[in-house]
Amino acid sequence: MLPSLSDVPVVPPGREAPDAYAISAEFYDILQADLDRARVRRFYGRAVRGARRGVLDVGAGTGRVTFMCLARSRAPVFAVEPTRCMRSLLMTRLAALPVDVRTRVTVYPYRLDEAALREVADVGICHNTVACLRPTARRALWPAVADALVPGGVFLVQLPPERLPDGEATHVLPAQTMGRHEYGGRMVMSADADRIRTRFDYWVRGESGVLRAYTETFWMWPASRAEVLGELAQCGFVPLPERADPAVLAVRLGRR
Ligand SMILES: C[S@@+](CC[C@H](N)C(=O)[O-])C[C@H]1O[C@@H](n2cnc3c(N)ncnc32)[C@H](O)[C@@H]1O
Structure with missing residues (x-):
């Protein structure tokens, strides 16, 4: 049965922020997918294979990590993507999947700190996203990641650049x-x-x-590994051994 419209929170279109990726969305996959697909497998493939409870994809974009998770794990996938144009591409790609695969993925059209996800995943990934967050938004993300993971869950985050570029x-x-x-x-x-x-x-x-x-x-916004680690530690995360690729920081959520 269809819900009556009075049961559904309706967001008037005027209230949505303009899409930050309005131009880039068209070019994102054609220009960047091939290289990034290999990188995503290398960075996160092993952790995803070990997921049992679920995998959280923070800033899913057009689905680079989401699709790798669906292919490499049988666990449910929680794809969080607030920007409409990126999410539209993600939805179109997901809609083309066989129904049995599609039933394992849920798309949340919010920022993670608005999505109210609680203990849904034992692996969380945040790829190519944190660098684009202001320090205040970045720090607001970590408690929401901690809420979304089960105690003992692993979180892998691609770090922002360490410093400002010269020239x-x-x-x-x-x-x-x-x-x-x-x-x-x-x-x-x-x-x-x-x-x-x-x-x-x-x-x-x-x-x-x-x-x-x-x-x-x-x-x-640049941030050092130590700075990000310090912010995550305040939310109960402990560092895991440094990985082969220094671009990714791996932490585990302590028992709460
Ligand atoms: C550069 S894109 C990367 C997308 C994808 N992870 C990839 O690598 O292809 C960053 C994405 O993060 C999303 N994003 C920004 N802030 C977010 C937040 N607080 N929670 C979840 N997603 C966020 C943006 O809408 C954008 O689609």
């Missing part, structure tokens, strides 16, 4: 062909006071030259 650093996103078009992009990082300005330039080329070009700027 300007450009990272080219390898061009990809789709039909008659070539998609390309680059990320340009530079320091701005205590933040990192991260500008993404995208373009689409056809036979006649550039057909479309866009720019979208994000901000990142």
